[in-house]
Amino acid sequence: MTTLDFLIVAAFIAYAVGSGLRNRRTASRNLDEYFLANRSLPGWQAGLSMAATQFAADTPLLVTGLIATAGIFALWQLWIYALAFLLMGFVLAPGWRRAGVLTDAELTEVRYGRRPATVLRGIKAVYFGTIFNCTVLAFVFFAAAKIAEPFLLWHVWLPDGLFLPVVDLVEWIGVPLTIGPPDDPAVWTHTASNLISILLILAVATFYSTTGGLRSVVATDVLQLAVMLLGTAAFAAVVVTEVGGLGAVTERLHGLFAEGGPGGIQPEQILAFTPDRARDASAAVLLLFGLQWLIQINADGTGYLAQRSMACRSDSDAKTAAVVFTFTQVLLRSLLWIPLGLGLLVLFPPDPGLTPASGMLQADREATYVRGMAELLPAGVMGLMVTGMLAALASTVDTHLNWGASYWTNDIYKRFVCQLWLGREPSGRSLVWVARGSNVLLVGIALAIMTQLTSINAAWQTSLLLGAGMGVVLILRWLWWRMNAWAEIAAVLTSLLAAPLLMVYLGDDQHALRLLLVAAFATAAALAAIRVAGPEDRARLVAFYRKVLPVGFWGPIARESGAAADDGPRRLGRALAATGSCALSVFCLLVGIGSWLADSPAPNWFPFDAAWRSGLILAGGALVPFWYRLGYGRDTVA
Numbered sequence: 001m002t003t004l005d006f007l008i009v010a011a012f013i014a015y016a017v018g019s020g021l022r023n024r025r026t027a028s029r030n031l032d033e034y035f036l037a038n039r040s041l042p043g044w045q046a047g048l049s050m051a052a053t054q055f056a057a058d059t060p061l062l063v064t065g066l067i068a069t070a071g072i073f074a075l076w077q078l079w080i081y082a083l084a085f086l087l088m089g090f091v092l093a094p095g096w097r098r099a100g101v102l103t104d105a106e107l108t109e110v111r112y113g114r115r116p117a118t119v120l121r122g123i124k125a126v127y128f129g130t131i132f133n134c135t136v137l138a139f140v141f142f143a144a145a146k147i148a149e150p151f152l153l154w155h156v157w158l159p160d161g162l163f164l165p166v167v168d169l170v171e172w173i174g175v176p177l178t179i180g181p182p183d184d185p186a187v188w189t190h191t192a193s194n195l196i197s198i199l200l201i202l203a204v205a206t207f208y209s210t211t212g213g214l215r216s217v218v219a220t221d222v223l224q225l226a227v228m229l230l231g232t233a234a235f236a237a238v239v240v241t242e243v244g245g246l247g248a249v250t251e252r253l254h255g256l257f258a259e260g261g262p263g264g265i266q267p268e269q270i271l272a273f274t275p276d277r278a279r280d281a282s283a284a285v286l287l288l289f290g291l292q293w294l295i296q297i298n299a300d301g302t303g304y305l306a307q308r309s310m311a312c313r314s315d316s317d318a319k320t321a322a323v324v325f326t327f328t329q330v331l332l333r334s335l336l337w338i339p340l341g342l343g344l345l346v347l348f349p350p351d352p353g354l355t356p357a358s359g360m361l362q363a364d365r366e367a368t369y370v371r372g373m374a375e376l377l378p379a380g381v382m383g384l385m386v387t388g389m390l391a392a393l394a395s396t397v398d399t400h401l402n403w404g405a406s407y408w409t410n411d412i413y414k415r416f417v418c419q420l421w422l423g424r425e426p427s428g429r430s431l432v433w434v435a436r437g438s439n440v441l442l443v444g445i446a447l448a449i450m451t452q453l454t455s456i457n458a459a460w461q462t463s464l465l466l467g468a469g470m471g472v473v474l475i476l477r478w479l480w481w482r483m484n485a486w487a488e489i490a491a492v493l494t495s496l497l498a499a500p501l502l503m504v505y506l507g508d509d510q511h512a513l514r515l516l517l518v519a520a521f522a523t524a525a526a527l528a529a530i531r532v533a534g535p536e537d538r539a540r541l542v543a544f545y546r547k548v549l550p551v552g553f554w555g556p557i558a559r560e561s562g563a564a565a566d567d568g569p570r571r572l573g574r575a576l577a578a579t580g581s582c583a584l585s586v587f588c589l590l591v592g593i594g595s596w597l598a599d600s601p602a603p604n605w606f607p608f609d610a611a612w613r614s615g616l617i618l619a620g621g622a623l624v625p626f627w628y629r630l631g632y633g634r635d636t637v638a
Contacts, residue, residue: 005383012387013204015223016394019216020208027213030428031414034213034435035102035406036311043317045218046308047324049399052221053304054329055228056396058143060337060389065365067341068350069262071270072598073278075334076289079590082330082583084293084471088301089322090582090631091575092478094315095548096306104128104302105411108485110547111477113540116485118420121411123492128303129407130445133400137446140396141198145177146367147389148197150374151382155193166192175451201393202443209398210436214311217398224395225328228388232336234381235373239343242376246339250599252346262350262361270342273591274603288512295519299471300478304403319631323582331590339597344368347376405438465503468515469495469522476526479552479572481541486533487526494518494525551575578631585623592616 027034041049066074088096101107105124109117155163170191176182177198178190208216243249254267261270265279275281298305305325312318348368350361373385413434418426426434473491477483498521502514535541541557544550551572555565594600595613602612 002379002382004379005386008380008383009387009390012223012227012391016204016208016216016220016391019219020211023212023215023219027211027215028429028432031102031406031410031431031435033215034432035307035402035410037214037218039097039311040313041218041308041311041317041321043312043314043320044324045222046312046317046321048225048328049218049221049395050305050308050321050325051328051333052225052228052392052395053399054396055225055333055392056140056143058140058396059392060232060340061143061146061366061369063337064341064344064369065362067270067338068345068365068368069265069362071265071272071279072338072594072600073269073272073275073281075338077292079330079334079587080289080293081296081298082293082326082586083579084296084299084301085305085322085326085329086579086582087299087475087576088305088309089319089326090578091551091572092300092475093309093312093318093322095478095550096301096309097312097315097318098548099310100547101310102410103406104306105407106415108488111483111540111544112485112536114485114537116489118415120485120489120492122416123489125407125411127492127496128297129404129411130442132297133404133407134442134446134449137397137400137404137442138449140393140400141202141446141450144198144201144390144393145194146370147386147393148201149178149190149194150370151386152197153193154196155189158196163192166196170195173451198447201390202397205394205397206401206439206443209401210439213432214307214402217395217402218311220391220398221395224388224391227384228392229332229336231381231385231388232333232340235377235385236336236340236343238376238378238381239347239372240339243343243346246597247599249339249342249346253342256346256349261345262365268601270345271598271600273595273600276604277601282512284512284516288515291519292515293471294475295468295471295515295523297468297470297474300474302470302474304399307403307406316632323631326582326586331586334590335593335597338594342598344372347372401439401442404442405435408438408441409435465499465511465514465518468499468518469520472519472523473526478550481545481554481557482530482535484530484533484536486529490525490529491522494522498522574630574633578627581623581627581630585620585627588616588620588623590620592620 032038063075063078099107099110101110103125105121105128108120108124111117112120167188170177171188174182176187176191177194178187181187208220212219240246240249243252250271253261253270257265257267257270260266268277269279272278275286293299297303300306301309308321309318312321345365345368348371350364373382373389377385409431414426414431418424470491473483473488477488495518498518499514502517506514506517538557538560541554542560545554545557545561545563550568552568553572554568558568559565592613592615595602595609595616602609606612
């Protein structure tokens with residue numbers, strides 16, 4: 001890295017720290033200011049902040065590995081989440097705002113009431129805020145080590161008196177943060193250097209998120225996203241130019257892997273967008289891709305997505321946040337990553353000795369992203385990309401720290417320690433200080449989990465399994481008046497029991513089956529609990545309906561609240577039509593433009609590649625005014 005590159009990195013750090021300092025007084029007033037920016041965010045800012053969080057440092061590495069080992073079609077397991085994002089925006093985000101809660105765990109006592117709801121709130125605060133949240137943070141930290149190693153050379157820059165004690169410490173701990181045999185001294189040198197990098201990045205992210213709250217997080221996220229998109233575009237241009245142009249990428253791909261690519265995958269399978277041309281597009285895989293958005297833990301926005309929706313200044317802004325997020329997350333960044341991933345595969349062909357069975361092929365392909373940065377990028381572009389990657393890491397860390405601390409503060413400390421145990425109401429400022437201390441504890445737990453990880457993909461798959469089975473239940477609580485607290489408790493406990501058992505008895509090659517089984521078991525347990533326990537107290541349901549005005553099947557409750565019984569189904573139908581048409585618009589544009597960039601073939605049943613691509617692009621654009629009228633029309637509840 002040159003002086004120019006270091007200056008670009010330093011400028012971002014200065015901006016992030018300054019953002020924390022600028023907002024520290026405002027954030028210190030109360031929890032609403034600290035965690036929700038006093039519910040004042042414009043929709044575009046909230047949406048870009050969501051996209052920045054998911055434009056994480058680990059995600060481009062994961063995508064690069066998936067393209068190389070399973071083909072472009074494998075990215076549908078990421079793209080299908082557009083349905084969940086848009087469902088949250090058009091169907092559920094207004095309800096999240098009107099509920100007036102600080103966390104999704106708090107929602108349980110607004111929606112259900114009684115002692116089971118209090119128990120459920122505690123379970124969610126621990127499960128989502130600690131177990132799930134820290135697992136995600138752990139594989140973000142794991143990715144940070146891969147990214148930092150070629151660029152942040154602390155073993156070169158620091159004197160021995162400062163660096164060697166760190167080497168001694170990591171050798172004593174005995175957990176390497178790099179690839180290599182433990183008896184190689186270089187492993188511990190690089191591990192020590194990576195540890196210093198991670199701790200410094202965490203120090204910056206923790207500082208501004210802890211001092212400035214959500215306002216600082218969002219301000220930094222917007223800049224991070226702009227830097228990352230610009231840097232990724234420049235990186236993709238450099239890689240494609242190095243190969244010889246977009247056309248040369250496809251030609252060289254066919255030439256290099258005529259006998260089969262990584263793990264035996266064929267070139268046309270690497271380029272495929274559709275299942276009929278893809279590799280391993282079995283019925284179980286297709287079913288998983290079709291349902292994954294519905295069965296996962298964020299199906300209704302639970303977590304930091306709901307937090308951003310609740311922080312918006314209006315229902316319309318909450319919808320806009322979801323739309324901006326989806327187009328940025330699914331369409332824009334994917335169109336940058338596809339040619340980049342294919343170009344890296346051509347420039348850095350895999351070692352024939354690495355196979356999927358060895359467990360190292362995915363990790364090796366993930367590492368080519370960082371290798372490409374180190375070997376190909378010129379000064380300036382290098383600084384922009386390193387800044388973008390480190391900022392992407394910081395944006396994910398700051399969001400998960402802020403979100404996780406909201407559970408610990410609002411749901412554990414305030415609700416259980418102060419209100420239930422001590423019988424008193426804590427002051428707003430004292431709660432903010434508890435929130436700030438929670439950030440440090442969350443970092444420590446995530447670092448401990450990180451030491452057990454082997455690859456980003458493996459960690460990502462584990463996090464999916466931990467959250468599988470919750471999606472259907474979480475959506476039903478908004479749409480169906482008969483849902484009860486016991487159903488959610490049953491789903492959580494079933495997932496916790498089933499996930500580790502299935503990981504033991506079903507191998508990683510049966511990951512799709514594992515997810516589907518966890519979802520089936522958890523949903524069945526929830527439906528049984530609904531049948532046995534029945535709906536919640538009528539007065540509680542009426543109060544919830546009047547406050548939130550949920551869409552869906554609330555006929556008896558709507559009548560008791562003075563509303564028309566068919567109002568909920570009518571509004572639900574309109575919102576679902578907006579969700580489906582907007583998702584179709586995104587997917588048409590993605591496949592149409594993406595197929596043009598990658599020179600991907602049309603499906604077997606369609607004979608003309610050019611007509612396939614242009615038709616999809618035209619259809620995607622034509623759907624925009626249709627879903628806009630449905631989602632933002634006067635017939636929707638403001």
